[in-house]
Amino acid sequence: MCGIAGLIAPEPVRDIDGILANMGAVLHARGPNARGTWVQDERRLGFSHNRLAVVDLSAAGQQPMCSASGRYVITFNGEIYNHADIRRSLEQSAAAPAWRGHSDTEVLLAAIECWGVKKALELSVGMFAFGLWDKERDELHLARDRFGEKPLYYGWAGTTFVFGSELKALCAAPGFERTVDRDALALFMRYLVVPAPHSIFERAYKLEPGCVLTIAGSAPKAPPRAPLRPGERHETMSIKRWWSLSEQFETGYRNPFPSEEEALREVETRLVDAVALQSQADVPLGVFLSGGVDSSLIAALMQRQATRRVQSFTIGSEHSSYDESAHARAVAEHLGTDHYEMFVSDADASSLIPQLPMMFDEPFADSSQIPTHMVCRSARTHVTVALSGDAGDELFGGYNRYLWAPGLWRQASRLPYPLRQLAARAAGSVPISAWDRMLSGIDTRHVGYKVQKLASALKQARTPEDLYRNLISEWREPQIVLGAKGVLQAPEGHTATMLRCADMRARMMFADSIFYLPDDILCKVDRAAMAISLETRAPYLDHRVAAAAWRLPMDMRIRGGIGKWALRQILYRHVPRSLIERPKTGFSVPLGQWLRGPLREWAETLLDERRLRSEGYFDPAPIRKAWQAHLSGRRNMMQSLWAVLMFQSWKDVWLGETSLSHERTH
Incomplete structure (x- = not known):
């Protein structure tokens, strides 16, 4: 896993090396093992790369990386899990270069040289975001994986087009204006996240999952009036889908498995293959284990294939009603993993909150960000890579x-x-x-x-x-x-x-897969993990697992008022039913209690009526009303208030006292 950044300007940039170094420096946590830059001879284009070495730890895996012919240069973030298979296909077709190492990045470059960008992407099983320069065609390509596991922002710093793994890389470019996009803020207040293609800043956007952005020749000197969507063009820039979630979902929905036996066999086969692929690394590897269906199945399949005890990690709470560590411990004991527990106290949460604005770059108000980072922190003391059960709910009917x-x-x-x-x-x-x-x-x-x-x-x-x-x-x-x-x-x-x-249930699952999954769940895990240089992998997001899930008839996802029926049948072959069957509770913290207790003074400062009015982003009246209702216990307004508090905290870090002068009047 890595941090990438780059720029393309209409004319030579005087200090392009220094700018790229600064853009890369703020992404240090994403790639602490090595840092590199590449600058085009004309000095109007350059890439930065911070490396977290996971596959091929040698210098042969360093980036930015040039293809064997010299035509392409890439800065790549992610993992191509099936790179060994692609490498064999290249060798069988006599298209393989003289290999310098065994990194997945080198294989991807060779695949692009042989088959072109689109086919190389379609053959790749993995999570990724990258910037690719085609010297021959004078084109810049930015690409993102199918489900949006890895982030990719782009925007304008003055007249220079910039991109990076996180918004902070764009902010490090000279001339980037931190002007709050009021539409994006409205979306955030509604959904607790800023959904793609928006970002919190006006001149910056997120590339949507499964898309390629291409700039032919010189980049536009200014952004489009509205975020560019797939199929649209702005001057020399265009965005296309290389993979469509809606097409894949509808294909599966309209072609269900003919029998339960075949369905369960196919889902399990695909999951076993995905776990095997994602368990390959040249560094220590473990698994998150909550004791629920999704993570327990990943841990079971991982341990079954391993030659030694898998390391598993869970998070506990000093509040008994939020503590599920005993369930995870029981599953771990049954599977025989080396199990580690970390307990989160109110003091732990309070100490983490000031770090959230820098960790997430833009306002983010899913409060499970706190335990997610805590369990990542625990895992990082033992491993560099951790598998998770993310996406099981969206694909198999768990919410x-x-x-x-x-x-x-x-x-x-x-x-x-x-x-x-x-x-x-x-x-x-x-x-x-x-x-x-x-x-x-x-x-x-x-x-x-x-x-x-x-x-x-x-x-x-x-x-x-x-x-x-x-x-x-x-x-x-x-x-x-x-x-x-x-x-x-x-x-x-x-x-x-x-x-x-x-079927309303299918429509909700699709909507969650295309919106809630990438913009909330995957964003949360990526930032929480990469803040401490931990790579996370999600076997359920192998697109072949997803394709099998979408072919399940609805009564194999939800049956008898219980979700994830198919996954449960597979899991019960490895873990006793008695260890799993209990109501779904989710990964949460006692936020409502914290706001009335240890966080009350902090919250009161950020929600001060005079402050809200003077800053000009919120109407104090509905916020103060919600705050008083929450304090009285009449209503639980924790999530609504957390949205305001996370924006206020973010604003203090990213805008400071210059925020009003930067804000554009709509």
Whole structure:
């Protein structure tokens, strides 16, 4: 895993070596083992690379790397897991160069020389983002993997086009303006993340998963008026999809497995192959283990194939209702892994919070970022690479909303919309404490909070898509809390894309795969891990595993009110059912309690009414109302408040006191 950056300017850049060095320096944590730069002779183009050596630790794996013929230069971040297979295919076709080492980057360059960029990408199984210069065609290509495991930002610093693994690399380029994009801020307040193709800054964007951005000749001197989407062009720059998630999803949905036996056999075969591929490394490797279905299956398959005890890692909490370490310990004991536990205290969380703005570069308010970084930190003391169970929920039907949202909608939609609003308003008016008492027999966390959120989601839903979007939203009308005159209604981007099929559950899974998975889950894991130079890998995101998952009939994903049915059948061949079967709780922290307790003073400072008003980003009234409601215990506003707090913390680090002077009036 690595950190990449680069630039292309309309004319020679005086201090291009120094600029590239600075852009690379801020990405040091992503690649602490080596740093390199490459500059074109005309000095208008250059790449930077920070290396975390995982495959081929020798100097032969150093980057930026030139192809054997000298035509291509690449700065590459990620892993091509099947590089050995691609290498053999090249050798069989007599297209292989005189190999210098055994790195996956060298193989990718040879594949591009032999077959071109698109076919080389289609043959690659892995996670990656890279910048590639084609000297012969005078073209710059930026590419990102199928699901968006590895990040890639691009934008403009003055008239210079810049790109990098993280937004901080762009900020290090002279002339980059840190001007907050109000539309992106509105999206953040609604979804707790800034979704692609937006970034928090106006002149910077994220390349979407499965896409290639190409600049032919000179780069445009200014950005387009709106983020460029696949199939669109801006002067010499264009973006195309090299892989379409929607096409793959629909193909699988329309071609289900003919039998359960064949389905389970294919899913397990694909998973075994993916775990085997992703268990290859020239450095120590382990696995995250929560004790749930997804991570337990990855750990089981990994241990079954290993020649020695696998190292597994879990996180615990001093709050018993949030501590699932005992479940992970039991699974680890059954599998025979070398198991490590780390317990997070309130003091640990408080000490980490000031680091979050630099870790995530732009506002990010999924509070599970805290335990995620903690478990990564624990793993990094023993290994350089860790496998995870990420994407099991999206692919195999694990989220609770897949279980009850469709039935709830069928019942609620029978009521006229005004009556539905009235019923939802009544349910939402009951205090959380009252719901907790009434539903005390339900074995789930934050039951009162979830009932109130559900009631609010139903109150404003006219269609099933409205209900889904409301369920994944926090501030559903962000223009109210932003309070800035003229704030535009932010475009929905990925969240407006829903699969065209009758099954609401399939539509939600697709929407989560295309939006929530890359912009929240994968972003969180990447930043939390790379901040301490840990590479993470997700076997469920091998696209062949995903293709098998999408062919599962819905009753093999959700059956009897339980999600991930197919995965459970495979897992029970390795782990006793009694160690796994329990309600899904998620990876969370007692954020609501923290805000009323150890974090209250910190939060009060950031939510001060005079401060909010003077800074000009928020209307203090709805925020102070939410804060008082949370402190009183009438409502659990932890996520809504965390969004404001994460923006405020980020702003203090990235904008400082110059923020108002940089802010453009819309």
